[in-house]
Amino acid sequence: ALSMAVIASVIGAGGLGDRVYQALSSVDVGAALAAGIPIVLLAVVLDRTTEAAGRRIGAEPTGPAFLQGWRGWTLAAVATAAVAFAGRLTDGRVWPEDVTVAIAGPVNTAKDWMVDHLYTGVPVVGGTADLASHFTSGVLNPLRGGLTGLPWWSVLLVVAALAWTIGTWRTAATAVLAMAAIGVLGVWEPSMDTLSQVLAAVAVTLVLGFGIAIGAARSERLERLLRPVLDVFQTMPQFVYLIPVVALFGVGRAPAAAAAIVYALPAVVRITTQGLRGVDPAAMECARSLGATTGQQLRQVQLPLARPSLLLAVNQAVVLVLAVVIIGGLVGSGALGYEVVLGLAQGDLATGLVAGAAIVCLGLMLDRVTQPTARRQRQES
Known part of the structure; x- marks a missing residue:
């Protein structure tokens, strides 16, 4: 609240x-x-x-x-x-x-x-302005071009396949209907733009989050040091992240993605750390007794047994990133976030309501393709 x-x-x-x-x-x-x-x-x-x-x-x-x-x-x-x-x-x-x-x-x-x-003049990397420019031109633009260049029916097929693989046919039907509703509302292209920003930010969030969580799961000291930091970041309003990000990176889609990464990262770290720490100690002891190295224990024991927590972390990353990318419309992220801001600023209920409905549909689809159903989990276990 x-x-x-x-x-x-x-x-x-x-x-x-x-x-x-x-x-x-x-x-x-x-x-x-x-x-x-x-x-x-x-x-x-x-x-x-x-x-x-x-x-x-x-x-x-x-x-x-x-x-x-x-x-x-x-x-x-x-x-x-x-x-x-x-x-x-x-x-x-x-x-x-x-x-x-x-x-x-x-x-x-x-x-x-x-x-x-x-901002500029940093050796090797050039500065935060250059990083934002490279991220936009090297990641966001190609991803947006790929999504907007695909036929609409191929996107629906990919969504259906992913949702069916993760869940059931009902899950796939819900995800496809959500994407079809976006097309019916007439905001397909801005929705694909928003989706590209979400996917890019989620990928960076998961790479950073999983890496930090693995270290925290192995080190009690690191976990204690991270706990108050994560508390602060999880309770700070989303708008607060936009201000230093804009000061360092300027305006555009990259700053909005950076703010989303910072906002979603604590949840991913917490969930993944708890999942890795919750692995049965007997399984870890068995792996050590068989001579497994630290890396083998992680890859072959901890990560497979912590799979439900990892999937939950992915799901939460998607939901949290989507929330902040939309707010990023205030700092030039464009797409659906801009439509919502424009509708709010001009009192245009139709524009804001359509964009808001598209955001809900996009969030519903992403939730269905990232969260396995209980039946699927029972089958795999």
């Missing part, structure tokens, strides 16, 4: 989301981070509180007897009302200005340094 705070601000929700949205319009990384960090902290507080409450469900009550049952709830309500009333009398509803830290300035200074030293 908190990750939607910025999107809700587009239609007048206000709050911290509006500050992030305003910072995006002016590429103010410091202001965006200053508003994004409180959103992350709120998410952490709610997550830890609900997790602790969940662990106590069904457990025996602890603490003094007068704090249990309705007496405890009544006392909590009275205390809350008293604190709120005292806050109004003492003007304590607003945090004191002299106990605040302004991080926008230092963050913008660091961003300016990175732009000055990394």
Whole structure:
């Protein structure tokens, strides 16, 4: 819910989301981070509180007897009302200005340094601008050209084959109907453009995510170091990622893909790490007793046994990347994201609704071709 705070601000929700949205319009990384960090902290507080409450469900009550049952709830309500009333009398509803830290300035200074030293002129790689240009011309453009150059019926056949291989004929039928609906809506070409961005970003996300997860699964220290970083990245609103990416890479499809990669990467790392750590220790011990090397244990034991988790990681990568690539319409990604932004900006319900429906159909198709059904999993096991 908190990750939607910025999107809700587009239609007048206000709050911290509006500050992030305003910072995006002016590429103010410091202001965006200053508003994004409180959103992350709120998410952490709610997550830890609900997790602790969940662990106590069904457990025996602890603490003094007068704090249990309705007496405890009544006392909590009275205390809350008293604190709120005292806050109004003492003007304590607003945090004191002299106990605040302004991080926008230092963050913008660091961003300016990175732009000055990394945007161009970096030895060998040339800079982030060159990387974005090469990624667009070498990956995104050929992929988009290939998808838009294929006949529509061949795309449907490929989707049907993939969905049937992963799931059942019902899965294939759902995926094909979703793609057919995109054609009927008249947005086939922009949908293929969006699909090309999603596929490219997912490929990079999986390569990075699987590599990091393998290291985290083998090293407790690395896993502990990554845990708070992943918490922050998973709770940060999607819009926040667009601002530093635009500052470093400019505008276009490559920056939108880069933001999507950063947003989807934590989920892939978490799911894959848990899957690799959940492999039966007896199977690993058996492989070691037979003299298997570390690489052989990974390739022949861990990865096959962790296949359900790997497929789930692929599915989540696709869904999360699709969500951010659409938001990338604000920074020049074009395609369906631009259609949604255009419809929202001009109040054109027809344009926005058609593009939104196409996004839903595209997400449904991608979900069906990346998530195996329970029946297929039982057959393979």
